[in-house]
Structures are given as C-alpha cells and as structure tokens.
Amino acid sequence: MTTVGRVEITDLLWGRDEHGMRQPVLRSQVVARLEASGQRRAARIVARMPASDDVLDPGHVDVLAVRVHCELQRLAEELQFGRRVAALLRPEVQRLREQAPGPVRVLDVGCGLGFLVRSLAHEQALGPGVELVGVDLNDALVDEAARLAVVERLDCRFVHGDAFTPGTAVDDGARTLVISTGLLHHLDRDELVTFFRAQSDLGAAVFAHWDIAPCVWSTVGAWVFHRARMREPVSRHDGVLSARRAHPAEPLLAAARAGAPRHSTAVLEGPRWQPGALDVVRPIVGRLP
C-alpha cells in the first residue's frame, strides 16, 4: 500500500544542503522513494540514469534539466504564457508607475530556463523602466538562462539562489511584482503558507502565481499534450503528475490569506462546474492595498 505522496522525478534529482551547496544524490534512494509511492515507471526511468558508485551523474542530471526545460518552454510558448502573464502584469506595472517614479521589478521565482522573463524582455511587453529578473535554485538552469539572454541580447538578468532571501533579488518590495509559473504544485500546503509569507515579509506589491487548475480537463490535457509534444520520458511523467498534484483554489487562497494577510487575494478562474479552457492554467493574485 502506498504511504507516501507521489512526486515528480525532477523534485528528487538535486540535493542541496542548508547553504544551498549541491549534495550527491543516490540513485538507489531516488528509485526507492519513487517505488514507495507506487511510481514504478518513474523508478525505471531513474534506474536507467548514469551513476557512479550509486551517485547520480551530476553532469547528466544538469543536461537533463536543460532538455526538460527546453521542452517545457515549447509548451509555454504554445500555450501563450508570455502574453498571458503580460496581459495581467501590464495594468499592475502601470499602477505602480503612477504611484511613484522609478523602476518596477518583475521577479520570476523558480524561473527555470527563464523563458517567461526572456519572453517579456524580447517582446518589451511591459514597457520601459521595468527590471526583469529570474531566480532559481538550480544553477545549471540559471547559467543556461543567462547564456540564452546574452545570445539574444535581452535586457534581463538571472540570479542563482533563494529569491526570498533579503538582498538576493528584491531591493524594494513596494516596487516588486513576484510571479511564477508551474511552481505552486511543487509545494505542499504548509510550504505554501511559508511561500506566501515570504512575499508578505518582503512587502511585495503584487504577487501572481500561475499553476494548473486541477480538474479532469487539465489532467487529460496534460496527458495529451505531453504525449504529443514531449520527447523526454521525465518530461512526460512529470508533466502529467503536475496536473494531478496541482492545488485547487480553496487551499491556495487559504494559504495565501494565512501567509500574506495584508494582501488582497483571489484565484482568477471561472466556476469549477464550468471551467473555461483558459482557466486550465490560472493565477492566484495578491495585491497590497
């Protein structure tokens, strides 16, 4: 009988100590963890990954991360993530511009390859005076995101570390909009409260976090799209599981209100009984009055 929750493979392939330093990851432990949650196919995928003395090859794992995120970017492009995010952020940026002069910062937490930040920069979607910053704990992804930004001469930057550690990426919370896409389902309900509290503590003017709305349509859609579009077995596995792990609106709102009580919060989706096609990926938004 399964006693532990299902996890995405990519949640298990990197180990870091409390200082963020990379630690070796034992393949046998990852396989055992996946088997414990009944994820036999995922366990087989990991069992085939190269390892030395049972330690997963960090180079292979980093290359895999980039491959998986390149595929994810393809999906994000197709599902209009850049334009979707820009449409919501534009009026928020304008509001902050009208409140006071000076730059506004958009901070993408868990940015991965930084597609969203690079896309906003490429389209100049938010106008002048907006600093676009991506932050991720995975240094391989951050390095690649930074390289891609240089290749395409995009006005944005990427930082390796914890986005909410003071000084890492937020200088002035009142001028900062914190965003993410596809991050929330990686957090359990306790971690969600901590996540929102961190943004509250930084005084973020706005947060907007997009994630999959769990319903039969999103699960079927994730399965179809990942079969049709993804090549990596890890992508296919994690993509479908992410739809199944996603949080409904109620616990998201409860966590946001517990962690960031000063923010006015809402999940921007239609009624559960009639989910719109656009609502399959929807944001939880919080604004300071």
Added chain:
Amino acid sequence: MRVVAVAVGLVVVGLLDGSFAGFRASLGRTGLVDHRRSDVVAAARGLGLVAVLLVPAVAVVAVAAAAATWPAGAYARAGTAMLTVYLPYGALVLLAVGAYAVLDWKLKYLASAVILGPFTFARPLVAVAGAVAGALSGADAVVTTTIVLATAAVLTVEPLAGRLWYEPVPLRP
C-alpha cells in the same frame, strides 16, 4: 484523370505533413525565444525528408504504371478513401494554424489547446486509419504495398528529422 487528381491531392497532403513534422522535430531544442528562422529551416528539412522517404512508394507506383495490369481504378478508389480521412483532418489543422498565426493570444491558446495539440496526438491514428480505409477500398496487393510504404514514410519524418538534425542536442553545461 481521376487517379492523377487523387495522387496530386495525396502528395500535397504528404508534403504538407512532412513540413509540419520537420517543424515539430525542431521545437523545444534550443531554448531561444526567437526561433522563426530555424522554424523555416526545419519545415524545409521536413519537406525534403518526406520527399526522399516517399521515393519507394512512388517507385512502386511507377513500376505498376509501366506494367500491363496497371491498377488505376484500385489506386483511385484507395486514394479517394484516404483523402476522405485526411482532408477534413488537414483542413481543420490548417484552419487552426491560420488562427494561431493571426489571432490574439486567447484564441491562439484555444487553437492550440483544442485542435493543434490533440490533433498532433491523434495524427498517427489518423494516418493509419486513412491507410486502412485506402487498403480496404483498393483491395489490391500493389496498392496496399504503396499505401504501407507511404504511411511509413510520413510517420518516419519527425523522429528521423530529430535524429538527423537535432540530436544530440547541443546542451550545456
């Protein structure tokens, strides 16, 4: 003349599908935001690749056409049955691609979520369904051989293009 019209229709569908397959094979490889130029190159590669892969099927047709027992009627019936399956599918895909190209982001999203993604998923099934319909309608061994070779060619383009031009992916670190 009917057999020629049907053949032209199938070749156009096959070439169009090949260029889309080549395009798909290139996506999600580099991480670049602006990949319009590489998209065009990828579509051209797919077009060229499907043209080459269809040579065995065309050769069978050519040999059959040179024989005294050229099964023109069977080819026409088979091709018509295949087009009956492929044309509605292709028309919807082209409509969605057109919508994706020109409409605003919400409608682009819908075109992709409702048609392009699911239709890509269903494409191998549609290809095989058309082939089966063609083989049953043609009821001729030579025609069936042609259909099998052509269907195999069309379904091979995307994975082969991936292997030829996009793998191993130039990844870092």
